[in-house]
Amino acid sequence: MMKSVIWALAFAVPLAACSSASGPTFNAYQINAQDGIATYRVECHGLLQGQGVCTDKAKEICVDQVVRPIEPVTPFGRSTDVRTLTFQCGPAPAKPVTAAPPETRPAAVFVPAAVVKLDLNGDANFDTGKATLTAAAKRKLDQLLAGSRGIAFSHGEISGYTDSRASAAYNLALSRQRAESVAGYLRSRGLQCDDLTVRGFGKENPAASNATASGRAINRRVEIRLSRS
Incomplete structure (x- = not known):
C-alpha cells in the first residue's frame, strides 16, 4: 500500500499550479486562474476508488459553494466516472450586458421649396401714393433673402x-414702380435669379373686394x- 502512495505522489505534477494536495486515490491542484477566478483540478487514479x-x-x-465544472474528463465509454475534473467554485459570473449601439439617423438635410412666395400687401409697405419701401417692407424682404441664401432661382415674377x-393710368404706373422698387432691393442684396420679370397690373386681379377699406x-x-x- 505504501508503494502505491509513493508512486501516485511521484507523478502528481501540477500544470501551471500555485498549490496542490494529494491523497491515496486523488491529486488536487490549484491552477492558473481563468477569467480572474480561482480554478482547480482534481485527478483520480487507480482502480480502488468508486x-x-x-x-x-x-x-x-469548494466547501459550501457550488462546484462549477469547466472540463470533466472520463474514461472512454464511462461517461459518469469522472477521472479528471477542472472546476471553479460558486455560480458562473454574470455576463456583461453589452449596450446596443445608439441608433444613428442621417442628419436632416434642408431642401428649399421649389417655389418661394411672398406678398407685400397693406399700407405698411409703401406710403400712400409712393413707391418707396418702408422699413417694415424691407424687413420682410430681408427674411425672404435669408431663407433663400445660396439658392440660384431660374425664374422669378414680381407683380405690382x-x-x-x-x-387706370395712374394705378398702372404706381403698381409698376412699386414692383421695380422690390426687385431693385432684392437684386442689391444678392438675389440670384436668371430670369426675373417685373410688371405692374394696376387694379387688375383684385385679391379682395374693393368695396371695403x-x-x-x-x-x-x-x-x-x-x-x-
Whole structure:
C-alpha cells in the first residue's frame, strides 16, 4: 500500500499550479486562474476508488459553494466516472450586458421649396401714393433673402397691384414702380435669379373686394414668386 502512495505522489505534477494536495486515490491542484477566478483540478487514479471521487473532492475544496465544472474528463465509454475534473467554485459570473449601439439617423438635410412666395400687401409697405419701401417692407424682404441664401432661382415674377381708386393710368404706373422698387432691393442684396420679370397690373386681379377699406388694403400689394426650375 505504501508503494502505491509513493508512486501516485511521484507523478502528481501540477500544470501551471500555485498549490496542490494529494491523497491515496486523488491529486488536487490549484491552477492558473481563468477569467480572474480561482480554478482547480482534481485527478483520480487507480482502480480502488468508486465513481464520483473527483466530484466529492471538488465539493470538499469548494466547501459550501457550488462546484462549477469547466472540463470533466472520463474514461472512454464511462461517461459518469469522472477521472479528471477542472472546476471553479460558486455560480458562473454574470455576463456583461453589452449596450446596443445608439441608433444613428442621417442628419436632416434642408431642401428649399421649389417655389418661394411672398406678398407685400397693406399700407405698411409703401406710403400712400409712393413707391418707396418702408422699413417694415424691407424687413420682410430681408427674411425672404435669408431663407433663400445660396439658392440660384431660374425664374422669378414680381407683380405690382393697386386698388380700384384713381385712374387706370395712374394705378398702372404706381403698381409698376412699386414692383421695380422690390426687385431693385432684392437684386442689391444678392438675389440670384436668371430670369426675373417685373410688371405692374394696376387694379387688375383684385385679391379682395374693393368695396371695403380692408379689401382695398389687401389689393394694394406686390406679389413675389421665385422658382428653382
